Amino acid sequence: MPIMKPRAMGFNAVSFYIFWGILEGKRGDISFEGFRDLQPFFDAAKQAGVYLIARPGPYINAETTAGGFPGWGTHTPGLWRTSNASYTEAYAGYIKEVGSRIAANQITKGGPVILVQSENEYSGWADGYAEDPVYESQLMQAFRDAGITVPLTTNDAWPGGHYTSVDVYGYDSYPNGFDCSHPYNWSSDAVPEWLWGSHIQFTPNVPNALYEFQGGAFDPWGGSGYSSCSVLTGPEFERVFYKNQFAMSTTYLNLYMIYGGTNWGGIAHPGVYTSYDYGSAIAEDRSLREKFYELKLQANFLAVSTAYLTTRPMNIYNTQGSFTGNSALKTTQVLDVVGNKTGFYVVRQADASNNDTQSYTLNLETSLGALTIPAIGGSLSLNGKDSKIHVVDYTAGTTTLVYSTAEVMTWATIDNRDVIVLYGNAGELHETAIKFDGATPPAVKIASGNGKIKQKALVGGALALQYTTSGQTVVEVGSEVLLYILDRKEAYQFWVLHPPSTGDMTHFNTDNPIIVKGGYLVRTATVNGNVLSLTGDLNSTSNFEIIAPAASSRTVTFNGQPLLTTKTSYGTLSASKKVVLPPVVLPNLSSLPWKAANSLPEISAQYSDALWTVANHTSTVNPIQFTTPVVLYAGDYGFHTGNILWRAHFSATGTETAFKVDIVGGSAFGYSVWLDSTFIGSWVGDPAVSEFEGTFSFPKSLSKGTNHVITILQDHMGYEEDWASASDDFKTPRGIMSYSFIGSPLTVVNTWKVAGNLGGEEFIDRTRGPLNEGGLYGERQGWHLPGFDDARWSSGNPTMGISQAGVSMFRTKFNLNIPQGVDYPISIVVGNSTSTPKHFRAQFYVNGYQFGKYINHIGPQKAFPVPQGILNYHGENTLAISLWTADATGGNLESLALQITSKVETSMPAVVNQPSPGWTPRPGAF
Ligand code: IPT
Numbered sequence: 001m002p003i004m005k006p007r008a009m010g011f012n013a014v015s016f017y018i019f020w021g022i023l024e025g026k027r028g029d030i031s032f033e034g035f036r037d038l039q040p041f042f043d044a045a046k047q048a049g050v051y052l053i054a055r056p057g058p059y060i061n062a063e064t065t066a067g068g069f070p071g072w073g074t075h076t077p078g079l080w081r082t083s084n085a086s087y088t089e090a091y092a093g094y095i096k097e098v099g100s101r102i103a104a105n106q107i108t109k110g111g112p113v114i115l116v117q118s119e120n121e122y123s124g125w126a127d128g129y130a131e132d133p134v135y136e137s138q139l140m141q142a143f144r145d146a147g148i149t150v151p152l153t154t155n156d157a158w159p160g161g162h163y164t165s166v167d168v169y170g171y172d173s174y175p176n177g178f179d180c181s182h183p184y185n186w187s188s189d190a191v192p193e194w195l196w197g198s199h200i201q202f203t204p205n206v207p208n209a210l211y212e213f214q215g216g217a218f219d220p221w222g223g224s225g226y227s228s229c230s231v232l233t234g235p236e237f238e239r240v241f242y243k244n245q246f247a248m249s250t251t252y253l254n255l256y257m258i259y260g261g262t263n264w265g266g267i268a269h270p271g272v273y274t275s276y277d278y279g280s281a282i283a284e285d286r287s288l289r290e291k292f293y294e295l296k297l298q299a300n301f302l303a304v305s306t307a308y309l310t311t312r313p314m315n316i317y318n319t320q321g322s323f324t325g326n327s328a329l330k331t332t333q334v335l336d337v338v339g340n341k342t343g344f345y346v347v348r349q350a351d352a353s354n355n356d357t358q359s360y361t362l363n364l365e366t367s368l369g370a371l372t373i374p375a376i377g378g379s380l381s382l383n384g385k386d387s388k389i390h391v392v393d394y395t396a397g398t399t400t401l402v403y404s405t406a407e408v409m410t411w412a413t414i415d416n417r418d419v420i421v422l423y424g425n426a427g428e429l430h431e432t433a434i435k436f437d438g439a440t441p442p443a444v445k446i447a448s449g450n451g452k453i454k455q456k457a458l459v460g461g462a463l464a465l466q467y468t469t470s471g472q473t474v475v476e477v478g479s480e481v482l483l484y485i486l487d488r489k490e491a492y493q494f495w496v497l498h499p500p501s502t503g504d505m506t507h508f509n510t511d512n513p514i515i516v517k518g519g520y521l522v523r524t525a526t527v528n529g530n531v532l533s534l535t536g537d538l539n540s541t542s543n544f545e546i547i548a549p550a551a552s553s554r555t556v557t558f559n560g561q562p563l564l565t566t567k568t569s570y571g572t573l574s575a576s577k578k579v580v581l582p583p584v585v586l587p588n589l590s591s592l593p594w595k596a597a598n599s600l601p602e603i604s605a606q607y608s609d610a611l612w613t614v615a616n617h618t619s620t621v622n623p624i625q626f627t628t629p630v631v632l633y634a635g636d637y638g639f640h641t642g643n644i645l646w647r648a649h650f651s652a653t654g655t656e657t658a659f660k661v662d663i664v665g666g667s668a669f670g671y672s673v674w675l676d677s678t679f680i681g682s683w684v685g686d687p688a689v690s691e692f693e694g695t696f697s698f699p700k701s702l703s704k705g706t707n708h709v710i711t712i713l714q715d716h717m718g719y720e721e722d723w724a725s726a727s728d729d730f731k732t733p734r735g736i737m738s739y740s741f742i743g744s745p746l747t748v749v750n751t752w753k754v755a756g757n758l759g760g761e762e763f764i765d766r767t768r769g770p771l772n773e774g775g776l777y778g779e780r781q782g783w784h785l786p787g788f789d790d791a792r793w794s795s796g797n798p799t800m801g802i803s804q805a806g807v808s809m810f811r812t813k814f815n816l817n818i819p820q821g822v823d824y825p826i827s828i829v830v831g832n833s834t835s836t837p838k839h840f841r842a843q844f845y846v847n848g849y850q851f852g853k854y855i856n857h858i859g860p861q862k863a864f865p866v867p868q869g870i871l872n873y874h875g876e877n878t879l880a881i882s883l884w885t886a887d888a889t890g891g892n893l894e895s896l897a898l899q900i901t902s903k904v905e906t907s908m909p910a911v912v913n914q915p916s917p918g919w920t921p922r923p924g925a926f
Pocket of ligand 1: 062256
């Protein structure tokens with residue numbers, strides 16, 4: 001995941017989940033092999049100067065299969081998320097192993113980890129159960145025993161006072177919900193003013209901590225797509241809802257998600273598809289949304305507003321019309337109750353759904369006494385879905401702003417001058433009053449830009465400046481203040497950097513600010529003598545303005561290249577940098593040579609299933625009782641992910657006319673059924689259906705006493721989550737709930753067999769982990785892996801597809817040669833005609849890693865980002881695609897292409913490819 005980008009955004013920490021089920025796919029065998037190694041992540045965070053908040057569960061939710069629990073949990077007796085010994089014994093090994101690795105990276109040991117979260121939303125319980133304090137304290141003890149000494153936290157799903165025995169209790173809130181299909185619908189009362197009250201009720205002595213506040217939304221199979229989620233939670237949402245949290249003196253705000261990434265392999269639960277983009281500030285392909293730039297304004301403001309840390313909201317529940325006299329507005333007064341000086345006035349619409357522009361004046365107490373602002377006349381405005389923080393008696397170095405209606409993005413004292421960066425929406429009227437000593441106000445000089453400034457000396461010794469925020473205007477106020485007056489888009493271009501200091505934790509430095517305007521992303525600033533080295537990403541020719549101490553910026557470089565700087569009249573540096581984005585020709589996937597092979601040999605008469613697992617259990621610990629003669633839950637036989645196959649051998653009575661079967665696989669799952677070699681039908685799948693009973697007619701009657709086999713291929717969409725504790729919802733089976741032969745109640749299945757991923761919990765691919773491959777014949781054989789010899793396969797490609805119901809695997813190879821020094825994320829893009837959709841499912845394997853699961857008639861995902869490192873950008877790549885057609889007429893991908901989704905020149909360190917071991921003979925593969 002991107003780790004330097006959050007820091008560049010002005011955030012100081014990143015929280016991350018750890019997925020127990022991926023580390024302990026087989027009980028007792030906890031592995032940190034391959035991508036599961038945590039240490040490179042800890043090291044990268046430390047290097048980037050980002051603190052870490054570890055959230056190892058054991059339960060995580062996170063839209064993941066079983067909410068992060070291991071598959072073997074589904075056949076472990078006893079209630080999970082309770083103090084039941086069979087559960088506490090189950091997690092003990094994992095907490096010990098993961099806990100010791102986190103412990104070694106705690107801040108007390110020189111690492112980046114500052115907090116560890118115990119459990120996740122331990123807030124709701126199945127009927128008949130309640131909060132289990134024994135579980136809570138046992139789990140905390142397990143973390144302590146593993147060496148965790150930093151504070152333990154927990155995130156209540158709402159401020160409900162659960163699990164308050166942790167060191168720093170906090171809660172979650174998703175006030176705009178998850179309906180991305182109506183991204184502009186905000187309910188009138190969506191903005192939660194009441195969170196402060198709950199904070200004071202339960203834990204008044206710890207910071208008001210929001211461990212998860214909405215940063216995006218997930219999207220289900222068949223959903224509207226993540227670009228809508230990014231609108232639902234877009235820059236307007238960030239302004240209104242986050243500033244409301246600042247009105248609640250929230251001093252810990254963690255956004256879920258800043259970067260969601262990809263549910264590759266079998267990571268997802270049935271409620272989400274491969275992309276976990278989440279509509280976040282940083283998109284799945286790591287490109288930056290406008291949301292990122294809006295967050296940068298807010299984060300940088302908080303970082304320099306130390307008075308905010310000791311504030312309290314003063315007029316909670318009495319905000320409507322306050323301070324503005326306009327009852328269409330709510331204004332919260334947030335005062336620094338320790339410093340007794342600074343105030344923050346947070347203004348927003350009283351009705352969150354209101355899109356009207358509101359005019360207002362502010363009537364405030366200041367150190368100059370009661371003021372009506374703007375003092376020079378006119379009025380302020382709030383445009384539609386917006387919110388502002390107006391500061392009062394705000395300290396910026398040696399400067400005091402008696403007030404500013406334009407918002408503060410940042411300030412820094414550089415070469416004895418207070419540089420103050422102010423912004424508002426384009427065209428808005430604003431006023432800022434600067435305190436001065438003595439009788440004469442300082443001289444005001446427009447140093448650059450077209451802005452006009454009105455000024456007025458206020459009684460008591462402050463100079464009020466009135467202006468319109470439009471473009472950039474730089475104003476010198478005396479010799480000690482430099483004001484940047486910006487509209488929002490200009491403000492988006494500012495970066496605040498802190499060159500590493502010397503000594504321990506050097507990259508975490510928050511002193512010696514350097515302000516840089518320009519560039520798509522500025523990652524780092526380092527000072528060496530009089531050389532200032534900047535690094536970052538540029539997407540076009542960029543004009544920079546650099547506000548840095550003169551002595552440490554005589555020479556400036558960007559990504560190692562010297563910048564030709566000129567000094568502005570007011571002492572900053574300007575420079576321009578051309579960007580070369582080298583063209584890259586990507587291989588044309590449709591013209592590559594492809595090989596194809598049948599991946600459903602199971603339906604041929606010659607096929608032997610002798611090596612399959614016999615499904616012969618006659619009992620289960622699963623809370624859902626079975627009604628079939630033997631248990632037909634795939635999980636009970638160790639198969640927890642991907643496609644599952646079933647075989648039912650029976651001897652015909654001769655009167656069978658159809659096979660009826662009820663299968664559960666999770667939302668949007670499907671299945672196909674064959675009688676011997678003959679396809680008899682499919683349930684193609686529907687996002688609203690997680691279990692389906694279908695009846696599949698036999699094409700002709702069977703002769704009495706003849707032996708036959710039914711083969712069923714079903715999809716496993718992941719296990720349900722276990723959000724309600726003690727519910728054991730994650731144990732909801734994947735498999736066959738009931739079956740019968742129509743016309744012949746007496747037909748008996750002699751043997752049921754099941755196949756999933758090769759080895760089941762003894763999964764074969766230690767590098768790619770337990771959730772990467774499923775039970776298709778081609779997967780069991782390792783056909784998806786690089787190096788498999790497909791020389792004897794016939795030619796055929798996935799856009800030609802297959803002409804009957806079945807499964808094929810397609811393989812091709814291509815080379816990439818992407819130049820160094822650029823970041824060009826690549827997606828696999830498929831075409832989708834929704835008019836008369838064919839029913840098929842495809843999985844995309846890149847160098848053996850499954851990075852896409854596509855269901856043609858359900859969608860919505862059509863572009864599957866594959867990160868550099870999975871894709872080899874400098875050499876050969878193997879792409880394997882499984883295609884399961886559910887219609888008798890077959891199916892094919894309409895189109896298939898590689899696409900670059902964003903282009904920047906970058907200082908991103910060279911990407912080390914993930915290990916991608918090639919095919920080796922798989923003993924016992926069948
Ligand atoms: C909260 C979970 O803690 C988190 O893991 C994730 O699932 C998130 O929601 C939704 O994306 S659950 C909360 C919405 C009740």
